């Protein structure tokens with residue numbers, strides 16, 4: 001069965017395919033994600049880097065605070081986040097997927113940075129800073 005999902009940027013110039021759907025999904029309220037997206041928070045999904053295929057277009061990579069953020073070179077849509085160029089896993093902006101409705105966030109992280117007018121679903125697990133994982137993904141450094 002083909003489990004792949006696709007997404008892309010605002011203008012359609014950059015398209016990507018994930019050969020496996022995101023394994024974990026969470027909202028990040030940290031200041032850096034907010035600034036990088038100019039949004040109140042960002043919903044990220046974790047995938048293995050090997051499962052990410054760029055189908056068209058180019059990425060503009062921005063290194064900031066020792067992290068690597070990738071935007072569509074054509075229209076600057078925020079797409080990916082990783083700890084390092086060679087990181088095992090990569091975070092993808094779930095809302096750049098063609099069907100983000102399938103991938104609801106389970107957690108909210110960095111809620112100590114949350115804007116006061118953002119309400120978090122009380123059913124969601126929250127973390128003041130990074131998510132503490134009881135079980136890391138194989139090969140992952142965690143978040």
Ligand SMILES: [Zn+2]
Nearest residue numbers: 009011074075
């Ligand atoms: Zn574009």
Ligand SMILES: [Zn+2]
Nearest residue numbers: 028029030033
């Ligand atoms: Zn963040």
